[in-house]
Every structure is written in C-alpha cells, then in structure tokens.
Amino acid sequence: MxxxxxxxxxxxxxxxxxxxxxxxxxxxxxxxxxxxxxxxxxxxxxxxxxxxxxxxxxxxxxxxxxxxxxxxxxxxxxxxxxxxxxxxxxxxxxxxxxxxxxxxxxxxxxxxxxxxxxxxxxxxxxxxxxxxxxxxxxxxxxxYDTALNTVVEAIDKIRDTANSHNRLFLVEVMGRNAGDIALNAGIGAGAEEILIPEEDLGKERLIKSLAKSKQSGKTSSIVVVSEGDQIGKNILELADYIRENLDAYEVKVTVLGHLQRGGSxxxxxxxxxxxxxxxxxxxxxxxxxxxxxxxxxxxxxxxxxxxxISGENELDLELLRIADIISI
Missing domain, CATH: 3.40.50.450 (Rossmann fold)
Incomplete structure (x- = not known):
C-alpha cells in the first residue's frame, strides 16, 4: 500500500x-x-x-x-x-x-x-x-435496486385499484435519459406496456396494443412510462391522447417522482x-x-x-421482447 x-x-x-x-x-x-x-x-x-x-x-x-x-x-x-x-x-x-x-x-x-x-x-x-x-x-x-423495488411495490398497489375499477393507469417513473427503471420494474410488476426513451414505440402502436389487451379480456391495464419517453410531451398529454382514441378504459395518471429515491x-x-x-x-x-x-x-x-462519463450504460433491449411476449 x-x-x-x-x-x-x-x-x-x-x-x-x-x-x-x-x-x-x-x-x-x-x-x-x-x-x-x-x-x-x-x-x-x-x-x-x-x-x-x-x-x-x-x-x-x-x-x-x-x-x-x-x-x-x-x-x-x-x-x-x-x-x-x-x-x-x-x-x-x-x-x-x-x-x-x-x-x-x-x-x-x-x-x-x-x-x-x-x-x-x-x-x-x-x-x-x-x-x-x-x-x-x-x-x-x-x-438502483432499491428504486426498482420501490417502484414495483407502488405499482402492485396501484394495480389493486386498477382491477377494482376497470381502469388504465399510466405510471411515470424516473429515468430522464435511461429506461432501466421503467423496463425492469415494468416486467417485474407485470405491466402491459413499457415506454422508454431508448425506443420510440409510437402512439398508434400503443393504442393498438391496449385495444388488443381489452379484446383479450383484460379489464385493467398498467403502462409504465419513463419520464424521458418521447411519445408525448408529458404523461398528461399522453393520457389525453389515449382518452381521445380509446374509450375502453377510464385513464388515470400516477407520477411516482422522488418517492423512488427514498427509503431504506x-x-x-x-x-x-x-x-x-x-x-x-x-x-x-x-x-x-x-x-x-x-x-x-x-x-x-x-x-x-x-x-x-462517455455514454449511458447499455440497456438490455432483449427485455423489451420478453415484455411483449409475457404481457399478452
């Protein structure tokens, strides 16, 4: 030494x-x-x-x-x-x-x-x-691991309400430039759709996916949205777009915010x-x-x-494919 x-x-x-x-x-x-x-x-x-x-x-x-x-x-x-x-x-x-x-x-x-x-x-x-x-x-x-667990626990509780009232919840999580929290917590919490800044899935695809979920018998849905996702200017605008183009659900928004940073x-x-x-x-x-x-x-x-500091940690996009398969 x-x-x-x-x-x-x-x-x-x-x-x-x-x-x-x-x-x-x-x-x-x-x-x-x-x-x-x-x-x-x-x-x-x-x-x-x-x-x-x-x-x-x-x-x-x-x-x-x-x-x-x-x-x-x-x-x-x-x-x-x-x-x-x-x-x-x-x-x-x-x-x-x-x-x-x-x-x-x-x-x-x-x-x-x-x-x-x-x-x-x-x-x-x-x-x-x-x-x-x-x-x-x-x-x-x-x-990161603690934040994931905090988000999953919160979404689990939100899903109870979603199921009780046949609602679609958009849940915004932190991740201005990185979708790690949204992607992993979305899979862990069983979200129907996951929106991240690394992949622009588009509004039309989102509507088609949610409509398909409804037709398959789902009475509620959870969409996890990274705060840096570019589909809409913000999550409230995205919620308005869904309301205008899909009347199958009552749409609600939850922004978890700094709740994700705290806790043991x-x-x-x-x-x-x-x-x-x-x-x-x-x-x-x-x-x-x-x-x-x-x-x-x-x-x-x-x-x-x-x-x-040269760039972002590489996101495992294979998880997106997995999410698509298991969210049917």
Missing part, C-alpha cells in the same frame, strides 16, 4: 440514492482499518468550496447502513463549474491536509472530479451512486456500496486515481472517469 496517503475525504454529490450512507460507512471504516484519517465533506462540491468538513471515525458512521439518503447531504454546485470555484476547493483540501478524495454520485459528479484531477492532479476515486443506473462501465449503480436501501445495495467503498480506499492507497470503482459481471472493476 502507498503510505503517502494518510488523510482521505469522502463526499456525496448530485441526486441522493439509497445506499450512499452504506458507501460512506465503508469508506470511513476502511480508512480506520488501514490507519488513515477520514474527513467528511458536507453538501458535495459546494461544501468543498466552503470548507464544510468534519472528522469521521468508525463510530461516526454507526447505524447508518440501513438509512436512505446521505447524512453528509448533497447539492449541485454552479460555483464548482468555474475555475475560481475549483481553486477554492483545492485550497481547502490542501489547508485541511487532505491527500485524496472519494466522491459518490453520478455522471455530473464524475465529470467534475475528472476536470479537478486534470487541473490539480489530485487523487480522486469515484463510486457510482444514482437510481437511474446510467453510468458506463458498471452493471449496477448504488440505489435493499440488501443488494448495502452489499454493493460496502464492496465499492472498501475498494475505493484500497485503490487510493495503491496510488490509483481519476477512476471509478464499479462492478462488471459481479466482479469489481476499475473504470477511468472519461469512460464512465
């Missing part, structure tokens, strides 16, 4: 996701295990610019592995996008005798980390934490966060930097930041 690194900071940035606390816990306790000091940075890059630091030890992170959100708080920082803001951040790190940093977040977080590394050659390792699962180079991100992390997310947190510290102590720790085929993978 590289003994030059003694003080490691950790922060969460961007949108919160279940399992971030578990990742912080793993980073802090790994630091203790390897006789390093850990420092928490409140409110992501904005807290870094303002020097909002706190010393952390093994007891500081007790009883948080099961907590959603992030106790270090999170924020988006416009100031960090400026050269002056990043200079303030660097000065605070040096004044705090911090040797390296672990950042937990998504593509925006990693983009900032990569720029900061290029300017100051400061050792940074990233951990992917976002419910959207839209980071290249890792099969799963922290929070699943066991999978807790284990994933723990694995990535430990490896992030070990990578820094081995002299590695400017990369993300992810998981590929259930094995830990080291992915350069540039690759992690």
């Amino acid at each position: 590289n003994k030059k690194i003694q003080n490691i900071a950790v922060m969460t940035s961007g949108g919160d996701s279940p399992g971030m606390n578990a990742a912080i816990r793993a980073v802090v306790r790994s630091c203790v295990f390897y006789n390093c000091t850990s420092v928490g940075i409140y409110r992501g890059y904005q807290g870094l610019i303002e020097g909002d630091f706190i010393h952390l030890d093994a007891r500081s992170v007790k009883n948080i592995i099961n907590k959603g959100g992030t106790f270090l708080k999170s924020a988006r920082s416009k100031e960090f996008e400026t050269k002056e803001g990043r200079q303030k951040a660097y000065d605070n790190l040096k004044n705090g005798n911090i040797d390296a940093m672990v950042v937990i977040g998504g593509d925006g977080t990693f983009t900032g980390a990569n720029v900061f590394y290029q300017e100051y050659n400061f050792p940074i390792i990233g951990i992917p934490g976002t419910i959207d699962n839209d980071i290249s180079g890792t099969d799963y991100t922290i929070g 992390p699943s066991c999978y997310d807790r284990v994933l966060a723990s694995r990535l947190g430990v490896k992030a510290v070990e990578a820094l102590l081995e002299g590695k930097k400017d990369l993300m720790i992810g998981v590929q085929s259930n094995k830990i993978a080291e992915v350069p930041f540039k690759e992690a």
